[in-house]
Amino acid sequence: xxxxxxxxxxxxxxxxxxxxxxxxxxxxxxxxxxxxxxxxxxxxxxxxxxxxxxxxxxxxxxxxxxxxxxxxxxxxxxxxxxxxxxxxxxxxxxxxxxxxxxxxxxxxxxxxxxxxxxxxxxxxxxxxxxxxxxxxxxxxxxxxxxxxxxxxxxxxxxxxxxxxxxxxxxxxxxxxxxxxxxxxxxxxxxxxxxxxxxxxxxxxxxxxxxxxxxxxxxxxxxxxxxxxxxxxxxxxxxxxxxxxxxxxxxxxxxxxxxxxxxxxxxxxxxxxxxxxxxxxxxxxxxxxxxxxxxxxxxxxxxxxxxxxxxxxxxxxxxxxxxxxxxxxxxxxxxxxxxxxxxxxxxxxxxxxxxxxxxxxxxxxxxxxxxxxxxxxxxxxxxxxxxxxxxxxxxxxxxxxxxxxxxxxxxxxxxxxxxxxxxx
Ligand SMILES: Nc1ncnc2c1ncn2[C@@H]1O[C@H](COP(=O)(O)OP(=O)(O)OP(=O)(O)O)[C@@H](O)[C@H]1O
Ligand SMILES: O=C(O)[C@@H](O)C(=O)CO
Numbered sequence: 001x002x003x004x005x006x007x008x009x010x011x012x013x014x015x016x017x018x019x020x021x022x023x024x025x026x027x028x029x030x031x032x033x034x035x036x037x038x039x040x041x042x043x044x045x046x047x048x049x050x051x052x053x054x055x056x057x058x059x060x061x062x063x064x065x066x067x068x069x070x071x072x073x074x075x076x077x078x079x080x081x082x083x084x085x086x087x088x089x090x091x092x093x094x095x096x097x098x099x100x101x102x103x104x105x106x107x108x109x110x111x112x113x114x115x116x117x118x119x120x121x122x123x124x125x126x127x128x129x130x131x132x133x134x135x136x137x138x139x140x141x142x143x144x145x146x147x148x149x150x151x152x153x154x155x156x157x158x159x160x161x162x163x164x165x166x167x168x169x170x171x172x173x174x175x176x177x178x179x180x181x182x183x184x185x186x187x188x189x190x191x192x193x194x195x196x197x198x199x200x201x202x203x204x205x206x207x208x209x210x211x212x213x214x215x216x217x218x219x220x221x222x223x224x225x226x227x228x229x230x231x232x233x234x235x236x237x238x239x240x241x242x243x244x245x246x247x248x249x250x251x252x253x254x255x256x257x258x259x260x261x262x263x264x265x266x267x268x269x270x271x272x273x274x275x276x277x278x279x280x281x282x283x284x285x286x287x288x289x290x291x292x293x294x295x296x297x298x299x300x301x302x303x304x305x306x307x308x309x310x311x312x313x314x315x316x317x318x319x320x321x322x323x324x325x326x327x328x329x330x331x332x333x334x335x336x337x338x339x340x341x342x343x344x345x346x347x348x349x350x351x352x353x354x355x356x357x358x359x360x361x362x363x364x365x366x367x368x369x370x371x372x373x374x375x376x377x378x379x380x381x382x383x384x385x386x387x388x389x390x391x392x393x394x395x396x397x398x399x400x401x402x403x404x405x406x407x408x409x410x411x412x413x414x415x416x417x418x419x420x421x422x423x
Pocket of ligand 2: 015016019088331
């Protein structure tokens with residue numbers, strides 16, 4: 001149809017980018033994810049483009065600058081609507097970066113109002129009266145309270161976002177959302193007229209998210225998790241701008257061995273690691289030993305080399321909260337995280353030298369580091385493995401199939417399931 005992308009997205013981490021991209025692909029938008037602001041031309045047959053940044057845990061000023069550069073590029077590419085993707089668990093600190101980045105994007109787009117909805121019911125994130133639930137637990141009682149970089153200790157998102165912005169934060173509650181798009185649109189108008197800059201929007205199921213998407217058809221900026229993107233393709237179709245691309249997620253396969261790299265310490269990933277270890281080989285990276293100068297990268301690669309031709313291997317830093325705490329107490333959270341990220345990145349490069357062509361990577365920060373080390377610039381998005389996690393194929397020389405898994409996503413047998421789809 002049109003040669004300009006319709007939707008321009010800015011994701012605050014890499015796995016978050018692929019999560020959003022997979023939702024767009026599933027709704028029939030041909031989607032490209034680029035790593036940072038593109039330096040080379042992007043393919044023309046694209047309906048949506050996701051620029052994946054690593055802004056979630058950067059200092060707020062840097063996160064704002066990177067996000068504005070991405071917005072400039074997307075505007076110049078001709079996008080009509082913009083999406084700021086953050087985590088479905090609203091990962092942030094009192095300093096940001098959700099508020100500061102959203103504020104800067106609103107100002108740059110000369111808008112006064114945006115919705116904020118991280119709900120992702122397919123992954124058990126729901127919002128009720130402004131309170132975010134993970135499964136049956138409040139966010140602040142879920143595993144997210146122990147997150148190594150962005151511990152979430154308050155489930156009330158009106159309060160959480162208000163701490164990060166000078167604009168006023170309102171709420172569109174569930175009883176309005178359940179009345180459908182016209183009621184939601186009216187609530188947005190009322191909040192904007194009353195001087196609110198943001199509306200946290202409740203959502204309990206995908207029907208709510210589609211209605212919120214429909215109500216936001218005229219919004220220049222939408223902020224949220226991937227769930228609230230569910231209804232956006234339909235807006236473009238209604239406007240006659242988008243066809244019905246059933247093959248939006250078709251990807252050519254690749255021959256070669258596979259491996260799993262995990263730096264996420266979330267409850268879900270830890271369970272996936274344990275599940276894998278019951279039947280398959282694994283190698284642990286301990287940040288304390290890395291800090292002592294032990295060359296675990298060389299050890300891991302020497303361990304993997306004879307194995308990987310026969311069967312997939314897992315190399316992981318993932319650890320339980322008490323081990324993570326012990327490492328952080330000695331090294332500091334940032335240094336412990338960086339040591340594991342750097343080691344996994346170098347191992348990813350080494351595995352590619354060993355011929356590995358399919359990699360599953362667990363953790364957003366970890367994926368960011370690995371993708372950077374592999375010098376991946378862009379990913380074409382394929383079909384879903386589990387909600388929020390698609391296979392992707394890198395563009396350029398030496399293509400790889402990558403599945404970048406957000407920490408908390410995926411069934412307990414996710415690693416095996418992902419590899420089973422491409423072997
Ligand atoms: N044993 C460990 N001790 C301390 N930190 C660790 C350890 N293993 C991994 N880490 C660090 O913890 C951080 C985990 O963040 P990452 O974003 O990769 O996973 P996640 O937060 O679970 O995923 P997501 O952001 O997708 O929810 C990384 O910086 C990683 O290097
Ligand atoms: O929204 C989510 O939960 C994920 O896409 C993510 O961003 C986790 O890093």
